[in-house]
Amino acid sequence: MGSPEKIDICKLCPHSQSCKANNDVFKKLEKTMITPEKGNFLFKQGETFDSFYIMCQGSAKAECKTTGNSPQVLEFYHPCDVIGLCGFGNGSYQETAQIMTYSRIYKVSKKDFDTALAHSPALAPLMFELLGTSMVRRQRALSEMSKLEAEERFLNFLKAEQSGVPKDSNGIELSMSRTDLANYLGVAVETLSRLIKNLSQKGVIEVNNRHISLCVNTNKSCNAA
Amino acid sequence: MGSPEKIDICKLCPHSQSCKANNDVFKKLEKTMITPEKGNFLFKQGETFDSFYIMCQGSAKAECKTTGNSPQVLEFYHPCDVIGLCGFGNGSYQETAQIMTYSRIYKVSKKDFDTALAHSPALAPLMFELLGTSMVRRQRALSEMSKLEAEERFLNFLKAEQSGVPKDSNGIELSMSRTDLANYLGVAVETLSRLIKNLSQKGVIEVNNRHISLCVNTNKSCNAA
């Protein structure tokens, strides 16, 4: 892990407009910047909940394992995302967070958070909102998982990824492996591979390794092409 | 809906030991008792978040619909469960809550909750815990949905249902229709029907309409029988 600093880098951040970390209330929170490398863990499932994190730069994933099964990728994290809220549940993290690419991340210790809570009346509602949103995001994923077919889930994923990227940039640079992505989507790696090939042949997407761009007609009707 | 009262019925409640509503902090919350009938809605997806609920008696379900798809049952609620927390997300409910059997439910208005928040420092942490737990519950469901086969998901469901029931009682009285249950498990009604038949023939469960009892060897090995 990198050495902690205490600089406000939000001023330089391209996401500062929409980021919770740049919110008035959150800005007052005591926090440190960490710069973990690819493969590092922010926390592992079962560990005591002592901090949560706000991603400024980079990418990460959350996995959870249930008894006897291979782990399931729950979520991919991008800049502005808050990581580790699941720890509020019963005092320990119920998932494992791992860095996918070199990242810059704000770390907020639970201790500092609890202190701030007493002084800043606006903090609790903000946190309720964050937790509520996280909950809804996962229930959406749950709903999609059982309702939609693999292709549609993948397209939804792409659209979500694209929305977090400046519009002028041409396509998306995926930060996760096919294995992780397939796991996240709930299909086998082979299925994902075939799926991408099909969509590519149909002209819905253009693929070059981990670089994928959605073609102009982003709407659903392009499936029929 | 039934007429609101303001009586503390926790003293008479068989679940009072484990129920959040009976927690010191929650007890001080201003709340009213409602007694909705089967089919009533506590709230519908998209409505403004103005209250959450604590179930004392009865059963309910939460459904969500995403664009263009049939609704997905997210969760079934039993006594002690808190309903409507998703509303904290963006100020509106992201799911619909419907009563399945005649129920007695505490209603906590957001206004009263916000008021209490200012006076009771222990309330926010308790709420964080509730929200965190709800989040984790849904991510578990998500993980199971993609990892486990239908039969195992059904058995897990049964075990969960059973754990909320006094041990001396013989078996479980399901409060939901096959349709809802199949939807919740992410399979077709027909599949669920066949599944139940198989398990019954293998001697893993005993079925009589909506009354189901897990046979003595509750452990996984009984699948092999």
Next chain:
DNA sequence: CGTAGAGTTGATTGCGTTCAACTTCAGTGG
């Protein structure tokens, strides 16, 4: 008694899994 909704059963189809072989790519050491 008749109707509607809930649940069951059977036959068929298909999406996605699994297994296996192959290709591509990045990193490492000679």
Next chain:
DNA sequence: CCACTGAAGTTGAACGCAATCAACTCTACG
């Protein structure tokens, strides 16, 4: 600089779980 190695990704063939469609039975309720 190139050969080697292992991981990541692709392709093909065969299988199987669960969906779908359709007909039927059961149950509740008027």
